[in-house]
Amino acid sequence: AKAPCMSVQRPPDVHHGLAFPDWAYKAESSPGSRQIQLWHFILELLQKEEFRHVIAWQQGEYGEFVIKDPDEVARLWGRRKCKPQMNYDKLSRALRYYYNKRILHKTKGKRFTYKFNFSKLIFVNYPLWDVRSPPPPNLCRVARYSNFRGHL
């Protein structure tokens, strides 16, 4: 037995060479303490090797991932949000709202497979990206060529 919704454990820092660069992580570290975002949480699981049997990046298309165990992902998400009644039906509805927001889209045909629209994500959530820090291997190109349109 354990306290269900008491503390939120801080994930360790990411080093380069991993499945995705660390700009994607780092979020919600603001002192204002915003609530955890779902895409955020997905990225968090994706970066941890211990969850590879639950959710993992799909090799091939960059940003594409597969939910290997939908029930478990939903359970973990529910635990984080203190929503014990969470399930994949509800979680997937939240993911579908990301389609219009241009954060995610579905990979049609492939079961439980979604893909991040990384280029949008960078500027929506990291508008003040510190250019002094060493640019991540894959992303600097994506970032530079994305058009910054925004009211941010």
Next chain:
DNA sequence: AACGGAACTG
């Protein structure tokens, strides 16, 4: 399984 409207919540 996947989609999306609609009402609802903090």
Next chain:
DNA sequence: CAGTTCCGTT
């Protein structure tokens, strides 16, 4: 505003 809950439709 970012989901959550519920559910009818494809």
